[in-house]
Amino acid sequence: MRTGIFYRTDYVVSAKEVYEKLKSHFDILFFKDSSENFPESVEDKTFEPQVVISVGGDGTVLRVLKKVKCPVIGVKAGRLGFFSGYLLSEIDKLIEDLKNWNFIEDKRWMLRVESHSGVFFAINDAVLQKDVSQKIVDFTVEMTDGTFYYHADGLVVSTPTGSSAYALALGGPIILPNVEAFEITPMAPQFLATRSLVIPSTEKIKITVNDPVNLVVDGDVVGKVKEVHVRKCSKVITLLRPKSYDFSTSIKEKIGYGKMFLKNGSE
Incomplete structure (x- = not known):
């Protein structure tokens, strides 16, 4: 081989x-x-x-x-x-x-992120983030069900795969890998009620910003942008897992989510 x-x-x-x-x-x-x-x-x-x-x-x-x-x-x-x-x-x-x-073929879809800087593909997430010296930024997110406004330091658009990464650290939900949805999570929003939004994977969203911010795709800064278009990509990646693999065991072991603890504090 x-x-x-x-x-x-x-x-x-x-x-x-x-x-x-x-x-x-x-x-x-x-x-x-x-x-x-x-x-x-x-x-x-x-x-x-x-x-x-x-x-x-x-x-x-x-x-x-x-x-x-x-x-x-x-x-x-x-x-x-x-x-x-x-x-x-x-x-x-x-x-x-x-x-x-002797594997489980774990296939994951990606996001297509388009801006004037080029077209990029995100396995985990696309992050729009202000510079340290910038004031708080206004984000406008347009989609089929209307327009949402965020006054925040940044936005994270993540796949189900990326929901257990940066988005989770910001308080977003974990999305199971087989769910056809992605999520938008604000970074340090001004309003307490502003939380993650889970949207169908069929959505094509447009994000505009009042002041240029950094576009970070899977941890790599790819440019400054004022507008991006994000949608599900037809590309998929394949991870090979042992036959014993399941997602619930993975997140219990890695981050303790959904783990059972006995009253005496042991597992």
Whole structure:
């Protein structure tokens, strides 16, 4: 099986451990820092991987998912690891699962974010955020069901995947991955009643701002904008998970959401 390995620079030791265990079982096409560009395809297409393994945290997996077209497997070497299906101690299991293609194919859709700076694709979220020196900003959000106004430091538009990231930290709801909706969450709104809004994935929204703000897509600043258009994208990414994976277990383990505790304080 044609396999690639991307890793975060400071996890190169962990990545080498993964490489050493996999190289005798699979055809390793490349072993690269995730900040580097994906290798250019060759004419016979045999260089293109069938699967890519990402060693690091969620940020590493996000970068890798945007570089490749094939499924990605996350090996956790970072902190939370929402995108990671395997620990470093589970590489032998990963090898067996790869040999038998014994996975859950976890497909996630993305957002298409269009502005004068270009077209971008968000797996987690698109954030409109003012500079520290700016005063509070006026946002206007237009959609099928009307127009909403936000007087805030910023807005986060997130997919179900991103609902457990920045939006959650701002008090937004967790949206299950199979729900056809995305959410808008204000950052430090002036009015206490201003909270997250969950809208259908069929919506096409237009956001205008009274003063240019930063557009941040999946953590990367891509430019200053006064207007953006956001909608669900036809692109999907595929994460390969162990057959034992389920979303509820993941959020219980990572952030303690919905976890059962006994009266004596133990699980």
